Amino acid sequence: MSHLLPVTTVLGCKNSMLREGLRHVLSSTRFRLHPENLTRGDITLDHTDQDSPLLFILDASLYPAGLAEGIWSLKQRYAQARIVVLSDSFNLDGMKSAFQSGADGYCLATTGCEALIKYLDLVMLGEVVFPSAAFLAAISGNGLGAELSNDTSAIRMSPQQAAATSDSLDSPIRTLSSREAEILQCLMQGAPNKVIARKLDVAEATVKVHIKAILRKIRVANRTQAAMWAVNHLSSNSADTTWA
Known part of the structure; x- marks a missing residue:
């Protein structure tokens, strides 16, 4: 997808090892890293940044008291930005609240480099992405999903489809x-x-x-x-x- 526009990418990582790992993975991609690490909710965007798509990649541990509130706050300030959450482990309730607050993707930190870049590309194209195998494992009541727990593949939905899954109409x-x-x-x-x-x-x-x-x-x-x-x-x- 080299023909696609560069993306101003802001990392929000509490773990310095994860942050440096992401910098290395994204260094040769269209995801152009912003020099600031998101720690207090505000960043400085120059004219070049403002003219390109904006992506936040958030380490779930950055907001131990309220990931959903952190996502919502970012969406209020940067309404057109895409937000992808990286989590050390899968949490179904956490994923649902992240999407309800405005996240566009939920990925595991164990996701492979090529797969992660693909998922980020999908998010920038307007898809909602989350790990399908981990989702099935989390909701399985009899262990059937556990067979898939090592699979980091993701399911993709349009925003309309994602909203439909949370629709309260029965x-x-x-x-x-x-x-x-x-x-x-x-x-x-x-x-x-x-x-x-x-x-x-x-x-x-x-x-x-x-x-x-x-x-x-x-x-x-x-x-x-x-x-x-x-x-x-x-x-x-x-x-x-x-x-x-």
Whole structure:
């Protein structure tokens, strides 16, 4: 993506080793590092910086008392900036609050160099990025997601899709059949089609048909987005929902 515009990139890192590592990784990319490290919330932008896209890469430990508040504050000052959070470990609630506060990406500090640059490029193109495997592992209730815990691949969503996963409207729930609801619960646990088929004693092809119907009804693009949607809807509505 060398043809894309240079990006003024501000690091907010409490850990000096992480900061220097990022400087090395980004040194030969279009992510042009700002000389200041973000520690107090304010930086000085010159005319060149102001004319280029702006990206903040935040170490989650920089805001031990409130990452979400730190992100929100940055968004108030730099409304057009993109914000990516780097975390030492995956925290589902932390990721959700980061996105709700205005973050555009949530990555693990263990992400490989090439993958990180790719994720930053996606964020600058308007995508919302987070680690899909870690997400599935975090929401898995039976350990199925743990098989993927070493995978640092990321899922990408448009901002509209990301907002939909946090939408409190529960009308699509009413359109799911009881079987689709069961399968959606399995997706929320990170179960593959073969495991779902065995658990429900149906053919794997039948599971695929149901999943297509589920994606259409809850208006998401893939099973990971369906799992995230389920986290925000099923857990709080399952007790009083009557399935079709």
